[in-house]
Amino acid sequence: MATKNSKGARIPEPTIERLPLYSRPLEELLKADIPVISSETLAKLCGVNPAQVRKDLAYFGEFGVRGVGYEVASLLKEIKKILGTDRKWKLCLVGLGNLGSALFENQNFKRRGYEFVAVFDSDPEKIGRILDNGIVVEHPDRIEATVARLNIEIGVITTPPLEAQRTAEILFAAGVRAVLNFAPIQLRKPECCVIENVDFTVSLENLAYHLAKLGKHSN
Amino acid sequence: MATKNSKGARIPEPTIERLPLYSRPLEELLKADIPVISSETLAKLCGVNPAQVRKDLAYFGEFGVRGVGYEVASLLKEIKKILGTDRKWKLCLVGLGNLGSALFENQNFKRRGYEFVAVFDSDPEKIGRILDNGIVVEHPDRIEATVARLNIEIGVITTPPLEAQRTAEILFAAGVRAVLNFAPIQLRKPECCVIENVDFTVSLENLAYHLAKLGKHSN
């Protein structure tokens, strides 16, 4: 997990997490035909410190020009290359409930190069159903075969919590090495694989905590 | 935003973010009638360091018994009290697209005490539609009135990115002080309010980065 840059320096995880943040405004600037941006302006757009922006970017190379700033188009291209967003990624979805369906139809995914190419669900009612792009809902038994056949690289888990761990294991066994998990449960994973958790209720509990505090002292 | 405990010590934000993590396994243990747990076991269940668990909990009081461990039931109750999960919170949803609908129907929310009591969408096709619990979809113009009438405390934004900022402003003006934002955009907010962002594509970009690295050096 300890990733390094060309000079062998370790790249902090928070840096990686900020790169997508930088790329969002850069896309807007590109559309608006603004050719160059300073670390200060970009920082303001993202709500971070200018030195932070410069340091983050400098881990990966010298993208800026002293006295001038960063060229928007080339910087965006570099960030995409770093993040691996300069190519397409194939996803499969496991669990076609409300959330799963919403994700499947979400246009943001495809827009950024993430494409669902297979969908699994254990509900007999759903198996065989034909979705957009002619994707046919399959039984989870078929994960191994389909992942191999289509070279699927990322699994998205939207099953009920109790099935999530087993699902993850099947995915990993099938050769998937990255999982985006929406089930509110801590998944166990092999060393070589990556899991990213998205738990809305955790975010809500954070909000609730801060709300309660806000209410207590001060207005 | 700098919250303090009874001794006046500042409580680190990461601590707050871990509390929900602890509560998940505790709920399981409670169901399984396991009365007591050590920091070491709980840490293992959550994938963190035992000292971390102890330090986090100690910010809020002396919940453990030396030589024994933590009583599951009372610890869970304490955590819920700290997070404000020991009571109900009223939410409103703005943006009834695929994602919005999925969230509205998501049972995890209600299970944890978060209840949608109003839904807004600007699509005339959707306005007036009657959802579960007799909730009627309203035009965003009605946010101010409805938030006031129902005492709504948390807003959930699932609008397209371009409408998100305006939506947030309307919500804040209406007296909502906490927002859960699913639009992939950085929202500006007043000092006194809290925003939590959920952006799936950021998580995916993280995964892609780590996948690319995994593939590069080593197997």
Place this chain on the structure above:
DNA sequence: GCCTGTGAATCCATTCACAGCT
């Protein structure tokens, strides 16, 4: 003996401040 609570030590990330380039 065992496990919590906590000061001290370590580790890591952020920010500062300026040297270096255009």
Place this chain on the structure above:
DNA sequence: AGCTGTGAATGGATTCACAGGC
């Protein structure tokens, strides 16, 4: 003159290690 790239300084959070209590 202006803005990047970066060593140095700061500020936090994590982990260690042990004192304190059951």
